[in-house]
Amino acid sequence: MWKLDRDGKRALYQQIADHLEQRISYGEFPPGSLLPSERKLAEQLGVNRSTVVMAFAELRSLGIIDSRTGSGTRVSATKWGATPRHTPNWSRYTEGGQFLPNLPFMRRIREALIQQPALIDFASGELAADLAPTEEIAKLMSTHEYTSYLGYDNPQGSMPLRQALVGYLEKYRGIRTTESSILITSGSQQSLYLITQCLLSPGDAVAIEDPSYCYSLPMFQSAGLRLFRLPADAEGIEPEDIRTLFKQHRIKMVFLNPTFQNPTGTVLSDERRRQLLAAASELRLPVVEDDPFSLTAYDGNPPLPLKAMDTAGSILYIGSFSKIAASGLRIGWMVAPRSIVERLADARQQMDFGLSVIPQQVAGQFLQSPFFEPHLDRLRMELRFKRDILIEALNKELPGMIRYNAPNGGLHLWCRLNSAVQDGKLLEETIKRGAVFVPGSVYGSDSGFVRFTFARPRTEEIEQGISAFSQALRLLQE
Template identity: 60%
Template sequence: MWKPDRTSKKPLYQQISEQMERRMLYGEFPPGSFLPSERRLADLIGVNRSTVVQAYAELRAKGIVESTTGSGTMVSKQAWGPADGLSPNWRNYVEGGTFAPNLPLIRRIREVLRVKAPVIDFASGELSPDLFPNAAVKQLLKQAPFEATLGYDDPQGYLPLRQSLVPFLEQRLNIRTTESSILITSGSQQSLYLITQCLLAPGDAVAIEDPSYAYSLPMFQSAGLRLFPLPVQEDGIQPEDIISLFRQHRIRMLFLNPNFQNPTGSILHPSRRAQLLRIAAELGIPLVEDDPFSLTSFYGELPQSLKSIDTHGSVLYVGSLSKIAASGFRIGWLIAPQSVVGRLADARQQMDFGLSVIPQWLANEFISSSLFDEHIGLLRQSLAAKQREMMACLRRELGDEVQFVPAHGGLNLWCKLHSAVDDFKLLEECIKRGVVFMPGTVFGSRPGHVRLSFARPGLNEIGHGIAQFARALRSLL
């Protein structure tokens, strides 16, 4: 992102004015479109708001923008020479379409993470760079010659990777499948997107956990689906709740994250798993099991996946390398009946002609080597240590003002604040102090809950970040 040159003799406001005029000439801001607000542009490029005010005044003096109180600053429709026709009303196009934008709180957090530095990130569900398997990747690139074709690959995914996933999933998660029932995707989110777009129709009713990561995904809204909640308790959802929802709304599909659930960290109790699958089979409802965290289990034994005990073919299983290796791999997988895999592979081919073979090749080399098990062992130790540090800091800084249950795996700690505060105000107070977190309402919960991810910040950053979070909270009480 462009920023003014503070070493230049040219005043900052003039650099900004010239840059914005250049972007108008390039068509980034066509006639009739609105420029960023003064405050937002100041945050984006790291200057005082008064500097942007002066830059916009310069543009107004040239007659190429117009400002209206309450509306903002708009590129003049007359100042760019005679026009034989109208410029497209890009605002109408941007606000139209069927693909819903991210929630405002999420957009605000991502904007801060993109332009504000440094920020202690308790919001992102992503591993810190020091937990990425960089050394393993370098070693694999040196010792394993790349021999795959660089042409369009099978729309279902790179065959050697699918073949390697068969023993990988059986040995680690007791999931039995074949390469023909696996679709390789660019992460779990693409699997979920394909399911909502290809297997469901606008107006269909689906059940999701409450709270749930699914609430933060506009893809359900974009697909026109009706969402109905399944309350999450300490032992997960109550399977009986599905029966009443089905009777009332004719639920067509269930979306669940039974292991180290996002955001609560809960594990669906073993006794409820068999009951859940029995109910789903009796009602003929498919179940989507989103399982990004199972292999992060801090204490050795992994929780059982629903797919591993599914005897009716009811479960569509979604996994990826994003939370257990690196988000940049962009490698996920979906296990489903072959008819479903064929339908989704056809749709994905229409989108992008399939994934790049290079990351698929690298992922195959990684999960097939002993380096993966070494990586997972270190990852579990590091995540457990980070959670312990976060819990100790929360107890020290907030004491009885916050309540939480330690997670046994995953990347997040779900916290209940004993004093309800406005999510937007708390987030903004934290941003001022160089910290971001994910408000609980993003996941559909009542105000007074927050999700603090311990995966992204360094171990030595957690204490300072929690101290700043505590100061922000107390400033609003």
């Protein structure tokens, strides 16, 4: 992100004017497009509004922009030797296409984190740098040789990595599979994207948990799918609801995160797992099991995944390195029937010709290295410690104002406020005070729910961040 040179000889307003002129000339702001308001630009750049006013005045004097009361400031339609009829209407293009943008709250959170890197981040669903096995992976990379071949690899994924995953899945998740039934992806979201684009058709009905991380992903709506909700309680979804939805809407697929569910942290009970598998088999209904958090179980004993109990071949199993090691490796996997793997591998090859070879080799070596289990032990201990710090801070800052159930694994704490407030106002007030979280409505809940991710902030930041949230909440309740 561009920054002002506050120690330079050139005046700040001139730097801003030059930067805007450059962006306009590059086509980032096409002729006729609306520029940010003076107030918003001043906040983004950390300057007085009068500085931006002077920069705009400089650009107006050059005929680059036009300002009209009540209509804002726009790029001149005739500057740069162009006229509107010769310039693509980029705004129309950004509003078109079938792939929808992120939800407004998610875009606002991303924007805030980019503009204010010091925000205490309870929103990002990834591990902090100190929880990743950085030193272990560095040792592996320094002591292992990597392939000299840097061309396209097998579109299904590196064979050594798939072989390593066969052992990993049996040892840690009780899943018996073969290399031919595994597809390597760039993470859980690419797995979900391939499923929604290749195995389903516009108009198909699918079932998701309520609340659900899937609700926050526009890829489902982009694929033209109809979403139907499965209400969840402390033991997860009720399998009988699947039969009801099948009868009423002929649902084609079910998407579940049964272990330390995102966002609630709940675990589908053993009895309901058995009932779910029976219903899926009876209805011949595929179930997508997203399982990113199971190995974070704080006691080291996660429940068996649905896939390990599946005798009818109903489960498409998705896993990832992102929540147990390092999201930056961009390694995920799917276990599915061979015909499905081949179909999705063909589609993925059309997208990117396959994943980078080196991260796949690193991931395979890490799974088979003596570093893996000690890393998991440390990760579980650190996550539990951060969870406890977060709960202690909530009890101190918001006694009697918030309810939650402490999860036994995962990265998230799902909370319900005892008095409702507007999600947008609460988010903005919290950002002003130096922290950010995800409103529950992002996951399909009513206003008054929040998700705090405790894996991302540093331990010493957690209490400070909850204090900022508490101040914002109390302000809105006055």
